[in-house]
Amino acid sequence: xxxxxxxxxxxxxxxxxxxxxxxxxxxxxxxxxxxxxxxxxxxxxxxxxxxxxxxxxxxxxxxxxxxxxxxxxxxxxxxxxxxxxxxxxxxxxxxxxxxxxxxxxxxxxxxxxxxxxxxxxxxxxxxxxxxxxxxxxxxxxxxxxxxxxxxxxxxxxxxxxxxxxxxxxxxxxxxxxxxxxxxxxxxxxxxxxxxxxxxxxxxxxxxxxxxxxxxxxxxxxxxxxxxxxxxxxxxxxxxxxxxxxxxxxxxxxxxxxxxxxxxxxxxxxxxxxxxxxxxxxxxxxxxxxxxxxxxxxxxxxxxxxxxxxxxxxxxxxxxxxxxxxxxxxxxxxxxxxxxxxxxxxxxxxxxxxxxxxxxxxxxxxxxxxxxxxxxxxxxxxxxxxxxxxxxxxxxxxxxxx
Numbered sequence: 001x002x003x004x005x006x007x008x009x010x011x012x013x014x015x016x017x018x019x020x021x022x023x024x025x026x027x028x029x030x031x032x033x034x035x036x037x038x039x040x041x042x043x044x045x046x047x048x049x050x051x052x053x054x055x056x057x058x059x060x061x062x063x064x065x066x067x068x069x070x071x072x073x074x075x076x077x078x079x080x081x082x083x084x085x086x087x088x089x090x091x092x093x094x095x096x097x098x099x100x101x102x103x104x105x106x107x108x109x110x111x112x113x114x115x116x117x118x119x120x121x122x123x124x125x126x127x128x129x130x131x132x133x134x135x136x137x138x139x140x141x142x143x144x145x146x147x148x149x150x151x152x153x154x155x156x157x158x159x160x161x162x163x164x165x166x167x168x169x170x171x172x173x174x175x176x177x178x179x180x181x182x183x184x185x186x187x188x189x190x191x192x193x194x195x196x197x198x199x200x201x202x203x204x205x206x207x208x209x210x211x212x213x214x215x216x217x218x219x220x221x222x223x224x225x226x227x228x229x230x231x232x233x234x235x236x237x238x239x240x241x242x243x244x245x246x247x248x249x250x251x252x253x254x255x256x257x258x259x260x261x262x263x264x265x266x267x268x269x270x271x272x273x274x275x276x277x278x279x280x281x282x283x284x285x286x287x288x289x290x291x292x293x294x295x296x297x298x299x300x301x302x303x304x305x306x307x308x309x310x311x312x313x314x315x316x317x318x319x320x321x322x323x324x325x326x327x328x329x330x331x332x333x334x335x336x337x338x339x340x341x342x343x344x345x346x347x348x349x350x351x352x353x354x355x356x357x358x359x360x361x362x363x364x365x366x367x368x369x370x371x372x373x374x375x376x377x378x379x380x381x382x383x384x385x386x387x388x389x390x391x392x393x394x395x396x397x398x399x400x401x
Contacts, residue, residue: 042160043116047092054090056082064093068259071099087111096156098259102172109154116159117144143190156229163189164230166256167203169210170223178264179213179224179377181205181363182253184272184296185240187232200360202226208363209269212374220378223264227256233273240273241335243280243301250281258286267291267377268312271362272324275300276337283309291315291376295353295362295369296324299337305347313397315376316341316348317369317387319356342387349393352385 054061062074075083083101087094087108094100095108123129123137140163147154147165156166172178183202193203206226213222230249233239257266266289270278278292279300285292292308293315294300305314318325329340341348355367362369368385375383386393 043119044092044096044158044160047090051090051093056086061086064097066099068099068255071097072101072259075100075104091115092158095154096158098255102155102168102261105155106153106168109157110148112157112159113144113148113154116157117141117148119159120144139190143192146193155225158229159189161231162234163192164228165189165192165226166229167192167206167226168223169206169226171221172223172225173261174221175223175262175264176221177213177223177378178260178266179206179209179222179373180227180253180257180266180268181209181224182227182268182270182274182277183232184274185233185236187228187230187274189228192226192228197360199363199365202228205269205271205363208365208370209373209377212365212370213377216371216374216383217378217380222378224377225256227253229256230277240298241337243276243334243337246273246276246280246301249277250284253277253281254284254286257289260288264288265290265379267293269373269377270294270297272296272359273298275341279308279337282312282314285310285312287311290379293317293351293373293376294341294348295356295373296322296359297337297341298324298327299329299331299339300341301331301337303339304345305341313376313381314341314348315351315372315384315393316346317351317353317356317362317372318342319353319358319361319369321357322359324359350387351393352387354385 048064051061051064056078062071083104087104088111091108091111095105095112120137120141124134124141126134153168154165155168156164158164181202183205187202191201194201198204199208203226206224210222210224230252231245233245239245260266268278268289268291270292275294275297276299278294279302282292289312291313292310295317297316300308302308308314328336330336331338339346342350351372353362353369356362356364356369361367364370372384381394381397382399384394
């Protein structure tokens with residue numbers, strides 16, 4: 001007699017029921033974002049439209065969608081004065097062009113931030129806006145003010161909608177190793193940094209990782225990118241349970257890694273929904289990406305590491321107190337992100353997260369999770385602490401990579 005418990009159909013229905021229960025719990029307990037605050041229009045689209053009609057002398061400007069190689073060749077053909085004039089006239093475009101010189105992007109984004117700050121200062125005093133709207137404008141103005149301070153290196157900036165940004169710590173042009181921090185849900189320009197819980201926001205994660213890498217290997221030139229340059233889900237609603245935003249983000253992440261200057265090796269550190277983005281991007285990443293490390297992952301939209309189709313080392317960690325472990329690791333009808341990356345059968349190199357407390361604690365200084373990320377980031381694989389007692393996470397990796 002066939003048991004109903006082993007029926008694939010029944011198991012599928014159970015999976016759907018589990019997902020439904022989880023997402024009803026999420027939405028009813030306030031874990032889903034309530035506010036859908038919008039930014040001031042779509043300034044990047046307007047800037048791109050102006051760029052497409054523009055010229056430098058008698059030459060048409062290249063398409064913003066051109067390959068990084070072609071864009072790099074275009075900027076290399078210009079004098080420094082011509083580059084500066086383009087950055088001044090089209091700061092939002094130049095500041096976001098993969099292939100434009102990094103230092104020029106920094107300068108362009110500084111101009112774009114100054115312009116965006118002025119817009120928000122006006123919105124703060126605009127009586128046509130509600131009190132909440134003016135307060136939101138004040139928060140954005142303060143964020144832009146912060147991003148303009150201290151000689152910060154803003155690699156990407158878009159104030160449209162909820163806003164996107166990326167920041168570089170270190171010398172990206174000369175780095176031997178580059179680490180990219182890919183954050184998860186509720187990432188936007190307002191949450192790019194936080195006053196409290198600093199190390200749970202992209203800017204703080206990158207700062208912490210950069211310091212830890214320098215401690216791990218002071219002789220290796222490193223740079224870290226806080227990459228919040230994709231549209232992340234707002235809260236843990238339906239967008240967080242499906243892959244559409246991850247697919248869009250993966251395209252942007254692949255473009256970033258393909259356009260990085262020099263010959264540096266690149267490691268990705270992907271937190272929460274960011275690991276979904278990294279999983280979708282994995283097969284298309286350039287060969288210079290040597291590591292894909294995930295923390296607090298809801299899945300990478302595959303059944304096992306081999307299905308990622310990457311030659312990069314795949315690392316995974318999860319803190320024992322991380323609530324993400326209660327999310328069903330499955331993919332049914334487009335919902336869910338597949339198998340658990342720290343499960344034995346997934347095939348990732350499972351590393352220690354000792355000291356990290358909860359879902360947002362992986363980049364906290366003094367934790368094994370951060371130390372492990374730093375050792376991976378500088379390529380010091382023998383120093384990585386595995387999650388098990390037999391150090392299987394380092395099997396097959398040469399002492400010097």
